Amino acid sequence: MPYRVQRPSEFRVGLGQDLHRLVTGRRFLLGGVEIPAEKGELAHSDGDVLCHAIADAILGAAGIGDIGELFPPSDPMFKDADSRVLLQTAYGEVKRAGWRLVNLDCVVICEKPKVLPYRERIRSSLAAILGIEPCSVMVKGKTSEGLGDIGQELAVEAVAVCLLESIRRMARNRRGGRK
Numbered sequence: 001m002p003y004r005v006q007r008p009s010e011f012r013v014g015l016g017q018d019l020h021r022l023v024t025g026r027r028f029l030l031g032g033v034e035i036p037a038e039k040g041e042l043a044h045s046d047g048d049v050l051c052h053a054i055a056d057a058i059l060g061a062a063g064i065g066d067i068g069e070l071f072p073p074s075d076p077m078f079k080d081a082d083s084r085v086l087l088q089t090a091y092g093e094v095k096r097a098g099w100r101l102v103n104l105d106c107v108v109i110c111e112k113p114k115v116l117p118y119r120e121r122i123r124s125s126l127a128a129i130l131g132i133e134p135c136s137v138m139v140k141g142k143t144s145e146g147l148g149d150i151g152q153e154l155a156v157e158a159v160a161v162c163l164l165e166s167i168r169r170m171a172r173n174r175r176g177g178r179k
């Protein structure tokens with residue numbers, strides 16, 4: 001089959017992943033919510049692993065880059081940075097590039113603490129950070145079944161997928177034009 005040039009898609013998917021070491025004396029943050037825990041994320045910023053994975057997912061979907069390029073860990077400006085602000089800034093870049101977030105689906109992998117009791121708070125927090133509805137944000141907690149560094153409670157990992165829709169398409173649909 002000859003290769004045919006298609007119209008550029010009006011939807012984009014993105015994938016983000018992040019992992020941080022867990023150490024004592026740090027806060028455990030997920031999606032802007034502080035969760036009581038013995039250990040917290042070690043990082044140059046505040047270490048919110050979920051905000052970082054989501055930022056990478058949306059930046060990737062928009063073809064902009066990744067969170068490390070936007071906020072270099074070597075930059076002292078981002079020392080202990082509030083990851084809610086980093087995520088908001090990343091989404092600002094995504095919107096400027098012509099994209100709007102349709103939905104997010106995320107997995108947090110850690111042995112302790114359990115994510116489920118905090119899930120609704122995390123969903124609401126992320127929705128507020130991004131200016132979308134909580135029903136468009138899903139967060140699931142998993143353990144590593146005691147295996148590996150996550151299983152040994154040495155690390156926490158987050159994975160996020162997102163769907164972006166072009167703002168052009170939204171405007172056209174609002175006008176009731178051709179789809």
Ligand SMILES: [Zn+2]
Pocket residue numbers: 018019020043047048049052
């Ligand atoms: Zn991170």
